[in-house]
Amino acid sequence: MTENIKVWPGTPLSEKDIKEKRILVTEWQPNLKYAWDAGIGYGRYFAELKKGRIVGTRCDKCRRVLLPARVFCEWCFRTVDAWVHLQDTGTVNTFSVAYTGTAAERLKEPLIPALIEIDGSGGVAIMHLISEVDPWKVKMGMRVRAVWKPEQEREGAITDIAYWKPI
Amino acid sequence: MQRRVAVIGIGYTPFRPISPDLSFKEMMFEAAQKAYEDAGVCPRHDIDAFVTCEEDFTHGRSIFNIHTPDNIGAVLKRIHTLPAESLYGLADAYMLINTGLVDVMAVESHSKASNMLTPNYLIAHAMDPVYNKPLSYNPYFIAGMEMNRYMHERGVTKEQCALVSVKNKANALLNPEAAYGDRISVDDVLNSEMMFWPLSRLDMSSPADGGIVLVLACEEKARILCDKPIWVRGVGWCSDAPSLETREWGEAVYARLAGEMAYRLAGIEHPRKEVDFAEVDDSFSYKELQHLEALKLCRSGQAGFMVEEGATKREGEFPVNVSGGSLGVGRLDEATGLQKVLEVVLQLRGEAGKRQLPNIKVGLAQSWRGLPANSGAVAILSNE
């Protein structure tokens, strides 16, 4: 059947068609604002980050550490048993050298986003950025340490850790 | 031949205007844990599939189903999301169980309406981008226009609509989970702030937060797991014309067609005689009346008189929105439909406490997708 179809529907446009308004274009900026409840798990996780500490929770049934901290174990589907304090050091699980930003724009200096396995968690990683290193020297398994923002600048957010640097 | 499907477990959190104590994940967990406990199932072993009903923009996260499996025990299992009203979730589960592929399934939906700070703009964001968005009206005008047309076509009065608010808010006083129970008079409604004439402030429901989870099962499993299975006898859903320019303004066609589908599956020929009570959408007071007519639960043009006579009160001959409805409980975004089902299940089980209805066998739950949509679903449940 497909070989018999001469014209497939669809009218491609070029960027020029839009810039020069050769077709009708309407613009719309949605005005949407949210304030999300952090809840118990993330609430404490961020409160501790503000103090310069990383906490997780522990499920005694599957013996896992849950990170970022949360109040129930998704695997056993039960409430967790305890809070656990973790180190602010870790090991690079995987990483990238990113030359583009969130909206696909080019970055002047590349970022090094990575998954970092936090010490004391049994290999559970969090998402963060690595800096103070030549991007091409970063390796999987590299040891890193958190660089905290100064205490007065911390606001109880994941960005209270400025970045991670090699030990 | 359809497989029989039953609701075997329900779990929910209280419905409140705000819920700063819990994240949406913790709210989902709480409702899910209660539902699984109620059904006596372990989600990790006994439940074959899960469906959650959430719209991205309502929650402020794109691809919302990234965030759902962990919270209801569905990790590495069959789970999908319907960006739709949660009664569609029930219909979806009904279908999946009927394929024979799954035997036990969970349906989840929750509202964190309080986290959405610009709800009017949210509704505006659902309008047609070319025809309607540039007008930049507050989208509630749609409800005003619809109410006006409905009143005009069916001879319904503003007082009759006001009575719906009075009734539902009074019903909510007996529902410990409801957020907006109140004792008000028709004059209170008529004298409340004029919003979008003829719609007054007290004709409109207010948002609430809360999570609901249902567990459904096929007949064989339901008989083993549950003493009081509540059977899903029929489901129906339908979309009418989406654009403002082409839709019916007087009649709720989507509810009529969804109702017809559900009645057909349930083998119901005379809805008014065979259904004992109903929880219908009352996001706005007039919507309850419009939906009762569309669902053939009263004769055309009679809904106004029905509420005037008190027939739809809790002690009336055909109780409607005994839970308090959206006007009394609060509108729960996508979870609104499951709140309707929840009430029908509680009533049919005889677990509705002070608001328990006597001698009931068949209940109907109906939902509307909310402004500016023109679609909705119906479910018919029975305790035998």
Added chain:
Amino acid sequence: MRKVAVVGAGMTKFMRRAQETGKELAWETAKMALDSCELTIKDVDCVVMGTAPDAFDMIHMKSEYLSDGAGAWRKPYMRGFLGGGTGVFTANQAWYHVASGLFDVCLAITEEKMSSCLPHPQGAFVTCWDQFTESPLGTSLLWFFAWEMNRYMTAHGITEREIALVSVKNKKNALDHPCAQLSADITVDDVMGSEMMAWPVKRLDVSPTSDGAVALVFAAEDVAKRITDRPVWVQGVGWCVDTMYIGQRDLYYPKYVEYAARMAYDMAGIKEPRKEIDIAEPYDPFSYKELHNAEGLLLCDKGEAARLLVDGETQRTGRQPWCPSGGALGVGNAIAATGMMKVAELFWQLRGEAGKRQVPGKPRRGVAQAWGDEMQVGTVIVLGV
């Protein structure tokens, strides 16, 4: 279980920017699919819609807006959603609409209009990640793929040049696809020399963003046999989602794809997928993803996919053709529509109607797969004749 067949298919061109609105794209493809099996909208009992996040078309409750274009006026109409896995899931959903016994004919539509989001559709992805732990870092979609590709390469000792071959193969396959957006005859060196996006991901490793729509018509056995003498049966479906906590699992292997594939294979009675499946359309939004997903689909051992590719086994004429359509890399990545494009490709291939793209040797069974969310979703469908 009721037997369900695919009886018709329709598709629009895949384009960076379409003049048509989402509604119009949906309508074009719906019309084409119905025409292809000589049905009218009156014959359709229900409609399912698959379309990825509302943030792309920039309309809240997108399915409501699209409903009339999709032919859903006054019909039961439902939208299912599984992120990037939506396209194949929508086919699964159409299957269970019919298999449930509630409906006889189901029209399944997938539509995407990513060009609506300015300045670039990629910006819409920022709103996907966890609002507390991920988005505040300035997270980009590409990071996730780069992490996974890096992990996958390192775990198996696969090189970037080997992975680049996927782009070369798929873009070349797409030269024969009349709807393709980015078909090209390129070399491994072109891929290696293309702009670095997020190491190890380069521009030519990435599929483009696209506008487009695809539709399929599903029918129950008795109806299907009346409509056509060449129905393509849905033999198995599967879908599965892993945890959202990406640091809690190892990215080198897509376990969720394997689980979904096992569900579909069990249903289809497939014991040895490598022998029993003639064509595969694994999801290839990024070049390494085809290999990664093919391993999840159990089409080869873990870490073996690159070898099959290098040996030419996954070419259209090879022993195991992967993405004969040209895939997301060649035809374009209109998220949900691309997932269903892969199902449509199986439909055409199994009916011997794929024209220049036809896989030789009368293939009898194929598997299509899509992937989605935050490296979490596997959706799988098995079709056969």
